[in-house]
Amino acid sequence: MNFEPLGDRVVIRPDEKVYAEKSAGGIDLLEGEDKEAQSGVIVAIGGSIEICTEGKIYNAYLMGRRVVYSPWTGFAITIGGETFKILNESEIMGILTDQEVQVEVA
Secondary structure: OOOOOOOOEEEEEEOOOOOOOEOOOOOEOOOOOOOOOOEEEEEEEOOOOOEEEOOEEEOOOOOOOEEEEOOOOOEEEEEOOEEEEEEEHHHEEEEOOOOOOOOOOO
């Protein structure tokens, strides 16, 4: 990807898996509607994202980490046929430690 975010922006490759909301009986409740991913992998970090602790400055997020963000936040761009999300750092809610866990819209 030939894109470098500015400031406190983070570029995320959204997860391809978007899980359908189901009823207690297992029926898809939003059949036919597109649901936007709420998680993805960080692929680029802006230069202003850093934390200073005990005189050491380092990136708050690490490349390749899977994170959770609010659906429909940020904006999507397509580069080389691949879609990415650009978010502000504050729009990321957390880092997923289990890379296989499902993230669903509640």
